[in-house]
Amino acid sequence: MTTTQQDCRALDAQDPLRALRDLFDVPANTIYLDGNSLGAMPRSAPARVAEVVTTEWGRDLIRSWNSAGWFEMPRKVGDLIARLIGAEPGTTIATDSTSVNLFKALSAALRISAETKPGRWRIVSERSNFPTDLYIAEALCKDKGWELVLVEPHEIAEALKDEKLAILMLTHVNYRTGAMHDMAAVTQAAHEAGVLVVWDLAHSAGAVPVDLTGADADFAVGCGYKYLNGGPGAPAFVWVNPKHADRCWQPLAGWWGHDKPFAFTPDYQPAAGIVRYQCGTQPMISLAALECGVQSVLAAEPLGGMAALRRKSLALTDLFIALVEERCAGHGLSLVTPREHTRRGSQVCLSKTEGAYAIVQALIARGVIGDYRAGDGAGHPDILRFGFTPLYVGFEDVWNAVEHLCQVLETGEWQGAAFQRQHAVT
Numbered sequence: 001m002t003t004t005q006q007d008c009r010a011l012d013a014q015d016p017l018r019a020l021r022d023l024f025d026v027p028a029n030t031i032y033l034d035g036n037s038l039g040a041m042p043r044s045a046p047a048r049v050a051e052v053v054t055t056e057w058g059r060d061l062i063r064s065w066n067s068a069g070w071f072e073m074p075r076k077v078g079d080l081i082a083r084l085i086g087a088e089p090g091t092t093i094a095t096d097s098t099s100v101n102l103f104k105a106l107s108a109a110l111r112i113s114a115e116t117k118p119g120r121w122r123i124v125s126e127r128s129n130f131p132t133d134l135y136i137a138e139a140l141c142k143d144k145g146w147e148l149v150l151v152e153p154h155e156i157a158e159a160l161k162d163e164k165l166a167i168l169m170l171t172h173v174n175y176r177t178g179a180m181h182d183m184a185a186v187t188q189a190a191h192e193a194g195v196l197v198v199w200d201l202a203h204s205a206g207a208v209p210v211d212l213t214g215a216d217a218d219f220a221v222g223c224g225y226k227y228l229n230g231g232p233g234a235p236a237f238v239w240v241n242p243k244h245a246d247r248c249w250q251p252l253a254g255w256w257g258h259d260k261p262f263a264f265t266p267d268y269q270p271a272a273g274i275v276r277y278q279c280g281t282q283p284m285i286s287l288a289a290l291e292c293g294v295q296s297v298l299a300a301e302p303l304g305g306m307a308a309l310r311r312k313s314l315a316l317t318d319l320f321i322a323l324v325e326e327r328c329a330g331h332g333l334s335l336v337t338p339r340e341h342t343r344r345g346s347q348v349c350l351s352k353t354e355g356a357y358a359i360v361q362a363l364i365a366r367g368v369i370g371d372y373r374a375g376d377g378a379g380h381p382d383i384l385r386f387g388f389t390p391l392y393v394g395f396e397d398v399w400n401a402v403e404h405l406c407q408v409l410e411t412g413e414w415q416g417a418a419f420q421r422q423h424a425v426t
């Protein structure tokens, strides 16, 4: 049965999470389907950032390291993020970028594997993993004389049989396809094979329920500016299973990871636990914005938390898929994202052999903001990517977005010259 715009309005009216939309400043006439790339701005962020700048920095100056709790900020925000990823307090820290955190986590995993399972020197990841993850792993392998092996998702089970395999490095929800791994099952299979697992939660934290403790994962990193709404270039986070946290140094052993940074000793003494995963002085203005972003997700806790957000996210993506298939049929769009709920993240990707980039540009000109990811010439096609952040995307937004997509395709509007011009950031 066809879902009408009226039905979508009714769904919004009944949505128990609807009020959360008011926590954000999404501009009028904008349907924002790119929160998987840069989350929308929480309304609380401008005043909070202004307070950090004018009062904490401007007036209180260096005293704020103590009086405003600056020194503890990475741990405090880490503990807030922990509530979204099934982590215990004191195991997660908000710091650095995802890439840098991955370097630290992967290096520590290499070291632990070398000590506990000597003779293993391979890392396996997915060929369609986010490139920075692969680049970091490749650089580490070059440096250590290890080997990075790239496989397709269905080849992971086979790859675990390799007795030289030390580490499985996976992104929980694929940035390109929106496909989600079964974290508990994959982690268990890896452990049975003597392999440590490093998870990237860039498209999971704040988007889908995650239980790092329940899965007994080894290491995890994730992004602050996507579903955590922390602002452009927000600090990322790193989580280490408490059983590993004190076992080794991480390689970027800066003074903020020292047990007593203000003792200024010439030798390094790592702090206990996750604090040693900090490197240098942390960005307070950015951390303040990230805290606002994480709080905007935690605002769902009294309304059912991540489980409620997940229910709405699946309803939004189901609706988007159904409407696209019903109303945009015959235009050469194919669904890349898995239909099965257990395998789908919070985004929907459509492939198209011709014009994917230009269609996204034409949609953006109409105020429907999604993004485009280029094919890699190795079996992964050009895609139109739409992220659904249930905090601020509604059912009527989905209906309108599909209406715009149909019009862009039917009128051939996307073939206009202006939409072919490639920007530096897609």
Ligand SMILES: *Cc1c(COP(=O)(O)O)cnc(C)c1O
Residues within 6 Å of the ligand: 097, 098, 099, 100, 129, 130, 132, 133, 171, 175, 200, 202, 203, 223, 236
């Ligand atoms: C977005 C994303 C990153 C981003 O890394 P930065 O260091 O923050 O630029 C890394 N990995 C994955 C899987 C991502 O989706």
